[in-house]
Amino acid sequence: MMVRMPAALRDRIKAAADANGRSQNSELIATLSAAYPADAPDSLELLEDFETAMRQGRALVKAIEPTSRTFAELLAQNMHLLSVVAREAGVDLDNPRIEVKSAAQRDEG
Incomplete structure (x- = not known):
């Protein structure tokens, strides 16, 4: 099926597809399916949604991995x-003691 549409609409569809990690065709199908829902979800549609979620999850893990490694190094x-x-302050790290004093106690000591 050929569909003619304004260039601005095509650009918005492309942006949405990129943001959702799917092709423009899949974006159109998802959008139209949401606008015209079936009585029960189609198993193929559920599989496509699952695959999209997995791709996005893998991309997220890949994106945060260097940050996690850097954070762990900085923490260490x-x-x-x-x-x-x-x-140097004389704190015994094997048996640390933290004393909580009120403002009045701090002023006295």
Whole structure:
């Protein structure tokens, strides 16, 4: 089926397809299916939705992996620095004690 449409509409469909990680054809089918729902979901449609979700999930994991690795490295570095500062301050890291004082107690001491 050939469909003529304004270029601006085609651009919006392309943008939506890119954002949803699917082809323009799949985007049109998803949009039309939502506008004209069947009584029960089609198993092929459910499979396509599942595949789209899996692609998006894999892309997300791939995108955050370097950030997670960098965060873990920074956390390790900062934990090392914290332990150095704590030792210099005389804090026993094997048996840390944290005392909570009220403002009045802090003013007295």
